[in-house]
Amino acid sequence: MTFALNLARNLAWAAVAAALAALPAAPATAQETARETAQDTRAIAVRILPRPEVAGETFTLGEVAEFDGFDVPAIAELAKLALGRSPAPGRSLPLSELFLRSKLAGHPRAADVRIEAPKGAAVTRAGQTVKAAETEQRVMAFALKESKLLEEDMKQEVLASVPDIHLPLGALEWEVALLGKHLAPGGDRTYQVIARVDGKEAWRGMVRLRQKVYQTVVQAVRPIRRDQIIGPEDVAPVRRVAPPGREGGWLKAPRQAVGKLAKRPIGADEVLTESSLHSPMAVAEGGRVTLVFETDALRMAVPGVAMTAAQAGQFIPVRNLQSGRIVHGVVMAEGTVRVN
Secondary structure, eight states, rough: OOOHHHHHHHHHHOOOOOOOOOOOOOOOHHHHHHHHHHHHOEEEEEEOOOOOOSSSSEEGGTTTEEEEESSSHHHHHHTTTTTEEETTTOOEEEOHHHHHHHHHTTTGGGGEEEEEEEOOOEEOOOOOEEOOOHHHHHHHHHHHHHHHHGGGGGEEESSOOOOOOEEEESSEEEEEESSSSSSSSSSEEEEEEEEETTTEEEEEEEEEEEEEEEEEEEESSSSSTTTTOOOOOGEEEEEEOOTSSSSSSSSSGGGGGOOESSSSOOTTTTTTTTGEEEOOBBBBBTTTTEOOOEEESOEEEEEEEESSSTTTEEEEEEEETTOOEEEEEEEEETEEEEEE
């Protein structure tokens, strides 16, 4: 009988519990509802863009994210939040929830912000890229202009590769300058290159060039003896690379050599220089000359004897055969000496 009473009692309690469970839940209090509504009103969702692009040297939260929320003034304030320096032009900086939380630390609305940062999100600095080939061509054009040579007279090559240059957006200006002093083109040169954007220096670098300068020079086509008078058949013009850093003193046209004497033996294919030749003697030592004294109204000519051999243009002593006196004059042409 005791078992039956307990069973009946348990069944009764079970029925009561089931009835209570079937009843609708009691409505929330007005205070709880107001608190939940206030929390929803203060909440701000910050969604980071996958690949935002900025232009300035620094960037803000508003440039890399979208916002959701009811508190418009708070959203406007958060949009101005500085996130730091932008990456270099053309480069990227990762954007993570941890990074943004560190920037929000201490902000009065930090607890109300929910951050959504997609995987791999990164901010990129907008800019303009100058290819390495453009920089090299700019420097070579400057070097050619400064040399005052024709393009076919100077060959240039870059000794070291130049990287692509990533610059901010804006008006671009270039400055190229040769470093060091060089008396003549040719050889290895170093140029400094400066890029300015909107008048502000944005990049500085060095470009090294190797320059080969070609000249038309006079070359012997056959061996030439010492003191031999050079004729047109003895020389010919050829193209040669000039010695780096100096002119070489090479003759540049056959007419500069024809009629002159070789100071020393000259081998076939040897390039003739000014120092390897000299002009024939206009007068010989002890040779008869004509002394000429000339003004606008008067011209006098008397015989004389050269006291030394000389070329045209040299100043020599001459004995006046009429007076016996020694005078000095300039050799003007073969057998003529001007004494005034």
